[in-house]
Amino acid sequence: MTNVSPSSSPLDWTSLPTGQHRHRFGNATLGFDAWIWRGAPGPVLLVNGATHGDEYEGPTLLRQWIDTWNPTDLRGTVILVPVLNEAAFGARQRFHPVDGENLARAFPGTGDGSSTSQLAHLFDTKVLAHATHYVDLHSGGLALELHPWVGYIVGGGTERNATQRAMAACFDSFWCWAGPFLPGRTLSAAFTRKVAAIYTECRGAGGVLPEDLAALNRGLQNLLIELGCVTGPKPTLADQPFHQSIEAEETHLQAHHPAPHAGTFEPLVELRDTVEATAKLGSVQPDDGGPSTAIYAETGGTIVLRRYEPAVQSGDALFVIVPL
Numbered sequence: 001m002t003n004v005s006p007s008s009s010p011l012d013w014t015s016l017p018t019g020q021h022r023h024r025f026g027n028a029t030l031g032f033d034a035w036i037w038r039g040a041p042g043p044v045l046l047v048n049g050a051t052h053g054d055e056y057e058g059p060t061l062l063r064q065w066i067d068t069w070n071p072t073d074l075r076g077t078v079i080l081v082p083v084l085n086e087a088a089f090g091a092r093q094r095f096h097p098v099d100g101e102n103l104a105r106a107f108p109g110t111g112d113g114s115s116t117s118q119l120a121h122l123f124d125t126k127v128l129a130h131a132t133h134y135v136d137l138h139s140g141g142l143a144l145e146l147h148p149w150v151g152y153i154v155g156g157g158t159e160r161n162a163t164q165r166a167m168a169a170c171f172d173s174f175w176c177w178a179g180p181f182l183p184g185r186t187l188s189a190a191f192t193r194k195v196a197a198i199y200t201e202c203r204g205a206g207g208v209l210p211e212d213l214a215a216l217n218r219g220l221q222n223l224l225i226e227l228g229c230v231t232g233p234k235p236t237l238a239d240q241p242f243h244q245s246i247e248a249e250e251t252h253l254q255a256h257h258p259a260p261h262a263g264t265f266e267p268l269v270e271l272r273d274t275v276e277a278t279a280k281l282g283s284v285q286p287d288d289g290g291p292s293t294a295i296y297a298e299t300g301g302t303i304v305l306r307r308y309e310p311a312v313q314s315g316d317a318l319f320v321i322v323p324l
């Protein structure tokens with residue numbers, strides 16, 4: 001770290017000199033730390049983890065980069081925010097511990113709303129507004145396990161679609177899921193600002209898989225070369241399974257196979273299994289000892305999300321199936 005900036009957001013960080021900087025946006029209770037590498041004029045790549053506080057892959061990856069990355073020929077600016085949602089991360093839970101809100105539904109936020117809304121507004125106006133390319137690192141967290149993917153929003157025009165597809169292709173260990181605009185997300189804010197944006201979803205399942213970290217690491221290295229931020233041989237990328245959803249509801253993970261009541265979830269199928277429509281996927285046993293309720297597949301396809309935590313509340317998503 002050649003230059004540490006301890007001040008907070010009024011600083012115009014976009015005029016920072018060449019080198020590495022640490023900058024806190026916001027204040028001690030509502031804000032986040034960013035590590036900024038300034039190089040020659042070029043793209044501005046923003047990457048963050050822990051939009052949800054129970055997702056550890058992004059923070060782990062970005063902290064490793066902060067500890068080790070020392071580019072000598074950087075073109076452009078790279079901004080890493082390992083933990084965007086500090087309050088939720090500190091509480092080891094998905095949502096903000098005080099207002100209970102989901103940061104991934106709060107964008108673009110407001111300057112005088114709830115803590116979550118103010119955080120969305122701070123990130124959107126102070127950081128995302130200055131980015132040209134954006135990556136939001138998610139995972140299944142403590143409650144879900146996912147067949148890892150990389151995704152983006154379509155509809156921003158041919159050029160942005162192509163840029164986002166190329167960004168997603170860099171994360172070639174993952175399958176790719178394109179879908180329509182959904183409000184409230186970090187990517188929705190990026191979409192509105194015409195920033196090329198992708199998100200990744202790692203396994204989760206209560207931990208951090210080494211292969212997921214390796215996949216993210218490779219993806220970020222590939223992306224820096226793809227954007228021309230660093231020089232290096234163009235990597236040979238593996239073909240990705242690709243699915244584009246037409247209906248926004250299909251990409252709304254919380255809307256599928258909801259638990260019919262509270263109880264204990266018992267799955268019968270594994271992540272990545274291929275199932276037929278109406279296949280029995282599992283059941284929920286009510287805590288009062290009554291009969292269990294079977295869960296049947298809404299559609300045929302591959303299981304890309306499976307509930308990991310056995311204890312469920314009514315309405316918790318148990319499975320998502322995508323035709324891959």
Ligand SMILES: [Zn+2]
Nearest residue numbers: 052055138139
């Ligand atoms: Zn998430």
